[in-house]
Amino acid sequence: MAMPLGPIEIVVFSLPGDGLAGEVLTEVQSLVAAGTVRIVDAVLARRDADGALTLAELADEPSWDDLAGSIDHVEGLVAAEDVDLLTADLPAGRAGLVLAFENTWVRPLLAAVRGAGGAVLGEVAVADVVVQEIADTVPDEEENR
Numbered sequence: 306m307a308m309p310l311g312p313i314e315i316v317v318f319s320l321p322g323d324g325l326a327g328e329v330l331t332e333v334q335s336l337v338a339a340g341t342v343r344i345v346d347a348v349l350a351r352r353d354a355d356g357a358l359t360l361a362e363l364a365d366e367p368s369w370d371d372l373a374g375s376i377d378h379v380e381g382l383v384a385a386e387d388v389d390l391l392t393a394d395l396p397a398g399r400a401g402l403v404l405a406f407e408n409t410w411v412r413p414l415l416a417a418v419r420g421a422g423g424a425v426l427g428e429v430a431v432a433d434v435v436v437q438e439i440a441d442t443v444p445d446e447e448e449n450r
Contacts, residue, residue, distance in 0.1 A: 311411040319400075320400045334372055345376070349362075354397050358389065
């Protein structure tokens with residue numbers, strides 16, 4: 306039997322130029338090494354000046370070899386059509402790093418909930434820009450005391 310998976314999120318990051326920012330690679334590697342996430346798919350999409358989109362698996366990018374070797378592919382999770390949709394708003398001259406990752410930190414909690422006869426009723430991800438917008442507009446409770 307396959308190992309149970311935790312929730313898998315797909316996030317697209319817009320990066321300048323070819324998208325091969327070293328500090329991004331370093332941070333992703335840190336999260337993987339800490340066991341916080343497990344990368345299950347990763348695609349680099351590049352939109353040229355004419356608007357054409359090219360896709361590359363990270364395994365095909367030499368500067369990302371260290372990360373590419375630690376990707377545990379879940380086949381069929383992210384298709385080329387998904388990447389096209391996810392990168393539709395990617396501006397010309399930018400790259401989109403599409404990461405599908407498992408939140409491995411939640412596995413023990415899921416096991417405990419299921420062991421207690423419970424179940425996950427739903428999951429919602431709120432984009433960071435939405436969270437920040439709310440935080441910026443909602444008064445701080447301590448200020449209202």
